Amino acid sequence: MGGFFGTIQNKRCVEELFYGVDYQSHLGTKRGGIATYSVETGGFKRSIHNLQNTYFRTRFEDDLPKFFGEKGIGVISDTDAQPLLMNSHLGRFAIVTVGKVNNMEEIAEELLNSGNVLTEFSSGRINPTELIGQLIIKGKTFVEGIENVYKTVKGSCSMLILTDTEIIAARDFWGRTPIIIGKKEGAMAATSESSAFPNLGYEIEYFVGPGEIVRLTADNMEVLRKAEENMQICSFLWIYYGFPTSIYEGKNVEEMRYTTGFVMGQEDDTEVDNAGGIPDSGLGMATGYAAGHKVPYQRCISKYTPTWPRSFMPANQEMRNLVAKMKLIPNKAMLEGKRCLFCDDSIVRGTQLRENTKALKELGAREVHMRIACPPLIWSCPFVNFSASKNILELIARRVIKDLETNSDRATMLADAETAQDIDVPEETLKKYAKTDSPEYNRMVNEIAKRLNIDSLKFSKLETIISAIGLPKCKVCTHCFDGSSSYTLQ
Numbered sequence: 001m002g003g004f005f006g007t008i009q010n011k012r013c014v015e016e017l018f019y020g021v022d023y024q025s026h027l028g029t030k031r032g033g034i035a036t037y038s039v040e041t042g043g044f045k046r047s048i049h050n051l052q053n054t055y056f057r058t059r060f061e062d063d064l065p066k067f068f069g070e071k072g073i074g075v076i077s078d079t080d081a082q083p084l085l086m087n088s089h090l091g092r093f094a095i096v097t098v099g100k101v102n103n104m105e106e107i108a109e110e111l112l113n114s115g116n117v118l119t120e121f122s123s124g125r126i127n128p129t130e131l132i133g134q135l136i137i138k139g140k141t142f143v144e145g146i147e148n149v150y151k152t153v154k155g156s157c158s159m160l161i162l163t164d165t166e167i168i169a170a171r172d173f174w175g176r177t178p179i180i181i182g183k184k185e186g187a188m189a190a191t192s193e194s195s196a197f198p199n200l201g202y203e204i205e206y207f208v209g210p211g212e213i214v215r216l217t218a219d220n221m222e223v224l225r226k227a228e229e230n231m232q233i234c235s236f237l238w239i240y241y242g243f244p245t246s247i248y249e250g251k252n253v254e255e256m257r258y259t260t261g262f263v264m265g266q267e268d269d270t271e272v273d274n275a276g277g278i279p280d281s282g283l284g285m286a287t288g289y290a291a292g293h294k295v296p297y298q299r300c301i302s303k304y305t306p307t308w309p310r311s312f313m314p315a316n317q318e319m320r321n322l323v324a325k326m327k328l329i330p331n332k333a334m335l336e337g338k339r340c341l342f343c344d345d346s347i348v349r350g351t352q353l354r355e356n357t358k359a360l361k362e363l364g365a366r367e368v369h370m371r372i373a374c375p376p377l378i379w380s381c382p383f384v385n386f387s388a389s390k391n392i393l394e395l396i397a398r399r400v401i402k403d404l405e406t407n408s409d410r411a412t413m414l415a416d417a418e419t420a421q422d423i424d425v426p427e428e429t430l431k432k433y434a435k436t437d438s439p440e441y442n443r444m445v446n447e448i449a450k451r452l453n454i455d456s457l458k459f460s461k462l463e464t465i466i467s468a469i470g471l472p473k474c475k476v477c478t479h480c481f482d483g484s485s486s487y488t489l490q
Helices: 014-022 056-066 104-113 128-136 142-152 236-241 253-267 283-293 317-327 351-362 396-406 427-434 439-452 462-469
Strands: 002-009 031-038 043-050 071-077 084-088 091-101 155-162 167-170 180-184 187-191 203-207 213-216 221-225 274-277 301-303 328-330 339-344 367-372 456-459
Touching: 002 014, 002 091, 002 155, 002 167, 014 031, 014 056, 014 071, 014 187, 031 056, 031 091, 031 155, 043 056, 043 091, 071 091, 071 155, 084 128, 091 128, 104 128, 128 142, 128 155, 142 155, 142 167, 142 213, 142 221, 167 187, 187 213, 236 253, 236 462, 253 283, 253 462, 274 283, 283 339, 328 351, 351 367, 351 439, 396 427, 396 439, 427 439, 439 456
Parallel strands: 274 339, 339 367, 367 456
Antiparallel strands: 002 071, 002 187, 031 043, 031 071, 084 091, 091 155, 155 167, 167 213, 180 187, 180 203, 213 221, 301 328
């Protein structure tokens, strides 16, 4: 995925920009970058680093003395190298983006056929942020150019643009990813994660709406384009991506996770001795579950953070499995002889969970029960870079459905995602499996539990998720769970 932060002030902003961008680190792992503009020098300064083997903070600390300026933007990205600096009839500007461009090749071909030149490449591929910049400069104004992005891009794209006088923040047309505006005396800021605000002294001033474009100066915010009425904000922001202290659309992440756990705990009749979370995103749900189920909350698994603090995993599957195992350390003293229940944000492939369950039982857990914060992942995400589900063959729920529908033998049923055959299940059949408590749904859940060697498995109901978020269902994207999108891929 990715996250950005920008600030414009009446004084030097470099240090605050540095820490504000660092607070986006849980949203991406590949690249980070910052750009500033200084009135005194009359110029832009930019730095981009690869973050795959280290952290934003350590990469950029030595760069800070080289930066000057009262305004700046930065990004942690799971895709391309950014910010990009551009010079056009709109003037000089820097740009960062967060989103997913599904029709990147089509846009690039059209731009090249029109005589444009594409110069930026990330890992030998077209840089989507450059494409966005090229679409913007086709407009007579920034607003017209950003509206051109809205009309052209299939997927999603939110952005920050830094000029010599202002910061322009534009949220993607369907509002799939958030932008929050903060304010304090003599400064304004825009961010993907409001958790960046408290320690920097900002108060939340405004939630930018879908398709809305705002201009920030050090003392003011001006709406350049009004928000769209319709919205499809990604539900996974609350379930998985978001930092516990962040707030989207007025709803705190930890509060939402606690609520889903509490409701499930109240409804569940399974007898267990304790409840705990799979760190980090399962902890909020686990505290809620323990309270709702009236059992002790105990940390039977702890996360080792000194050398493995990152939230996301390497691109290589083998390394992902190794890192996941290294980060989570079970506690035999809390496990031995107990019926243990664990809460987690989701089950994607199931490979690591199967290994963890085996290890927990080997360490003495009498029973291992899993409670998942979201419904089963049956569809992959076409709208944001939810990297864990971009290949439909990786979803254990889809593999189980395919096997149940085709009656494959056990060897095929246990095949890894990488070796599974193409899944071809009719959409109407998938819908039956997505419906909570339908016969098909119950068969699927029971089969997943059997394959993962779990004593019991339950998923949060979609209705619980929507209620905990507090927005109408039509304003929340739940495509991964029920295959629905109130709107087109645009």
